[in-house]
Amino acid sequence: MTSQIPEVVILRLPLYLRILTLLEEENAGVVSSQELGARLQMTPAQIRKDLSYFGKFGKQGKGYNVRLLLGELRQILGVNREWHMAIIGVGRLGKAILDYGMLTPRGFKIVAAFDIDPQQTGKKVGRVVIQDLAELANTVKNRGIDIGIVAVPPSQAQQAIDCLVGCGIKAILNYAPVAPRVPKDVRIQEVDPVLALQTMTYHLKSLGSP
Amino acid sequence: MTSQIPEVVILRLPLYLRILTLLEEENAGVVSSQELGARLQMTPAQIRKDLSYFGKFGKQGKGYNVRLLLGELRQILGVNREWHMAIIGVGRLGKAILDYGMLTPRGFKIVAAFDIDPQQTGKKVGRVVIQDLAELANTVKNRGIDIGIVAVPPSQAQQAIDCLVGCGIKAILNYAPVAPRVPKDVRIQEVDPVLALQTMTYHLKSLGSP
DNA sequence: CTGTGTGAAACATTTCACAGCC
């Protein structure tokens, strides 16, 4: 009964969600896999197959109803609700993440901030008051925190991660450029622009000037 | 003669580079694929196979010399030099990227900043003076810019990207949550924490409380 | 006639397992 959806498919769903959101803003009523493929630079067949893992959302001869598919994808990804997050590390990077306006409107709200430095405790950043890391466990329970964000220097990253894991957090967004170790029931996603840059330089390197 | 290295392998090389950098800081002289696998949560066989596409860097019975392998990987990825980047968009996000201390020490230097808003032109952010977008082509040539960073609002992203492409840029780091269109000889990498969060909520969703 | 949904074929990637070297 485990239909076993490939992980690569899950990685692409947010891309579909993003483009459909843009299409809805453009008031597109219907879209074909052809058109989605052109916009996302991928084959129509792949899009159809990906979506078919979750149901039959299209109409033959017509395509997909944008609003309907958007709703389905939101449901599938679980983004038809608000998720609460806590951030650890309120240095420059942490402040920038708190200040980044794209999270809350997309359903991801940072409701608590922590720092190891006791000097920071009690200060306010945006809407949240910086707390001592010792209070994490309580706050996770009281405020219903689902996701942790790690924005501390590399040397403190594993400690912060262990702390989140110890509090029962099962999903972590990690900005520290380290190779963290987590139990296998905990998801961790790396955000490191340098990794992305390095894959590009690999290709740039072998590029003669035209 | 095209040995054709799988793209997934290229995506993993920066992870190897990152862990080896940490290992060198810990003064590890030698490391086995076993140990790398444990640290990166992947199989030793995969690491050995990945590296074997580029040469024989290990010693049987011993493992890989950390410093040597680090040097090889830097060479392969093309990060044994400094890369020059230009950023477009100097709002909150753009300022945060300019302020992010992890780029320069890892060989990626932002040497120019641009904004569409003429009000911004001439102001200084960190070490760079904000220029008008019209000057992009000249600056790309004069300052030897290899990579563009897009940090404008979604509605202006495609315009910024077209501008970079028009100036001959072949690699773009895109922070705007859009589905950009670029010619196929241009690499573009998305940086969007929301995409990462959404793949995690997919898995969180189907997680009963224990 | 257009465009979806989908088995089956083609292709890509990972894992296995072992020869060979330190």
Add this chain to the structure above:
DNA sequence: GGCTGTGAAATGTTTCACACAG
């Protein structure tokens, strides 16, 4: 004995091509 490098097997993913619905 321990560990790499690597063909070959196993597994996973994408593309094809077509029946069928609007």
